[in-house]
Amino acid sequence: MHYKIGIVGLGSIGKRHLRNLPSVAAQRHSSIEIDLIRSRPPQKSEIEKTIDTHIHRVYSLHDTIPHDYDVIFITNPTYKHFATIKKFVSHTKHMFIEKPIFHHTQISIDELNLNPSSTYYIACPLRYTQIIQYLVKQEFLHDVISARVICSSYLPSWRPDVDYRTIYSAHKSEGGGVSLDLIHEWDYLTYLFGFPEKIDYLSGKYSSLEIDSEDIAVYIAQYKNLLLELHLDYFSHIPRRMIELYTDSDFISIDLLNNEIRKNNVPFTYDFTEERDDYQRAELDHFFDILEGKVPNDNSVSRALKTVNLAMGVIS
Numbered sequence: 001m002h003y004k005i006g007i008v009g010l011g012s013i014g015k016r017h018l019r020n021l022p023s024v025a026a027q028r029h030s031s032i033e034i035d036l037i038r039s040r041p042p043q044k045s046e047i048e049k050t051i052d053t054h055i056h057r058v059y060s061l062h063d064t065i066p067h068d069y070d071v072i073f074i075t076n077p078t079y080k081h082f083a084t085i086k087k088f089v090s091h092t093k094h095m096f097i098e099k100p101i102f103h104h105t106q107i108s109i110d111e112l113n114l115n116p117s118s119t120y121y122i123a124c125p126l127r128y129t130q131i132i133q134y135l136v137k138q139e140f141l142h143d144v145i146s147a148r149v150i151c152s153s154y155l156p157s158w159r160p161d162v163d164y165r166t167i168y169s170a171h172k173s174e175g176g177g178v179s180l181d182l183i184h185e186w187d188y189l190t191y192l193f194g195f196p197e198k199i200d201y202l203s204g205k206y207s208s209l210e211i212d213s214e215d216i217a218v219y220i221a222q223y224k225n226l227l228l229e230l231h232l233d234y235f236s237h238i239p240r241r242m243i244e245l246y247t248d249s250d251f252i253s254i255d256l257l258n259n260e261i262r263k264n265n266v267p268f269t270y271d272f273t274e275e276r277d278d279y280q281r282a283e284l285d286h287f288f289d290i291l292e293g294k295v296p297n298d299n300s301v302s303r304a305l306k307t308v309n310l311a312m313g314v315i316s
Contacts, residue, residue, distance in 0.1 A: 001030040001292065006069045006092065008037045008084055009076030012159075013098055017073055017284070020277055022054045024284045037065060037072075037088075067091045071291070077168050078103045078175030085120075086112050094119040096287055100183045101304040103175030105312060109301055119297050121287055122304035124187045128282035130272045131254060131261060132188050141192060146246040147228040149189065151182050152236035155209060169234070170211035177213030178232040179203055179311045185230060186311050187299075195306065196221035196228065201313025207235035219313070 005021065007014050018034065025032045033056040040060055059065050069092035074084050078100055085095065089112060101122045114120060126132060135141065156164040168174040169181050203217035215234040220227070243254040253262045259272040289295045309316040 001028070001288075003030060003032045003070045003288075004035075004066075004068065005032055006035045006037050006065075006072040006088075008072060008074050008088065010036055010038060011075065011077075014073070014075035016277070016280060017075060017096075018054065020281050020284060024281050024288070028285065028288060030288070035059060035066070035069075037061070065091060070094065071096055074098060078180070079168070079173065082107060082112070089113055089115070092118075094291055095121070097122045097301075097304075099123045099187065099304070100175065100180045100308050100311070101301060102308060103173075103180060105305070105309050105314065105316075107305065109305070112301075114301065119290055120301050121290060121297055122299045122301065123283065124184070124191070124299050124304075125280050125283045126184045126188045126256070127191050128279040128286065129256070129259075130274055130279075131256060131259060132191070134261070134270070134272070135254065136192055140245075140247060140250065140252065143247040143250075144193075144226055144245045145248065147189075147193070147226060148244040148246075149185060149229065149242065150231045151178075151185050151241050152231065152233045153239040153241075154237050155211070155215070155234040157237075157239075165210050170209075170213060172213040176211070177203070177215075177217075178234055179214060179217045179313075180308065181213075182217075182232045183307060183311050185232065186307050189228065189230070190307060190310070193223060193226065193228070195310065196223050196315065198222040199310065199313055199315055203313075207233075209235060 003025065007018060021032060021034065034054050035056050036058045038058065038060055067090060071094045072088050072092040074081055074095060074097040076084055081097060081102055085097065097120065099122055155169060158164065158169070159167065164170060169176040198221070200220045201217065203214040205211070205213070205215050207215045209215055217232045219230040221230070239257060241256040243256070245252040251264055259274065261268045261272065286295065290297050306316050
């Protein structure tokens with residue numbers, strides 16, 4: 001297979017896809033050509049030498065952009081997604097859209113004029129970590145009666161070389177705030193347990209961080225046989241990304257930062273160690289499987305929008 005790919009936006013995630021796509025294509029015995037579509041042409045220093053050879057052309061938004069892409073990757077800021085999808089939907093057969101799909105829920109999907117025969121996939125890379133892939137196959141998930149989940153970190157440490165007050169996470173109008181910024185948690189939780197029947201949600205700005213987005217969100221979600229607690233924050237100096245699962249007989253602790261699972265405080269012998277690019281490439285491989293009809297699209301626009309609603313405390 002040969003794929004003509006466009007990437008809109010060249011921030012950190014755009015660069016990551018640009019770096020990973022060639023190796024994924026090679027592993028699949030496919031060929032690719034990649035164009036960059038930017039609001040302005042990138043400086044040479046913005047593109048690492050190791051990936052420069054994979055770029056076919058660079059377009060600015062003022063150029064005449066081709067209409068024959070196989071895939072366009074939407075990797076610009078969340079608050080630009082709706083307009084970007086609408087602008088480029090006629091330029092491509094399929095789209096890979098970074099999470100979260102939109103920065104609010106007052107969206108009319110019909111306005112996007114999506115092609116019903118095309119694939120529009122929304123990124124959900126934590127699903128493809130070895131740990132989550134292991135968990136989703138385990139029978140004990142059906143026995144879980146209580147789950148306690150936390151994703152806690154310090155926003156200024158995310159990008160030490162960038163003023164945290166200038167990034168989208170700091171600004172509600174750009175899709176910032178823990179509820180949407182940390183939507184990974186709701187994505188993998190619904191992947192593991194499905195969508196809850198009822199939810200309570202509180203959020204706000206409580207720390208001294210100089211941001212106008214919420215720095216904490218707390219949820220209690222009710223399932224038929226399970227009660228789930230989720231805590232998200234931007235202000236902890238000690239990073240934690242944990243899942244704690246309780247059954248009638250066992251306690252399972254999952255540490256997503258240290259790639260470790262413990263059952264009744266005994267560590268699993270299986271080695272879940274991996275780098276971020278490992279599961280990012282696994283997701284890209286899964287995406288191409290979708291395009292080639294090998295598996296169904298398991299994170300469509302409608303499902304991703306349902307997850308955004310959930311992150312905002314709404315069952316839809």
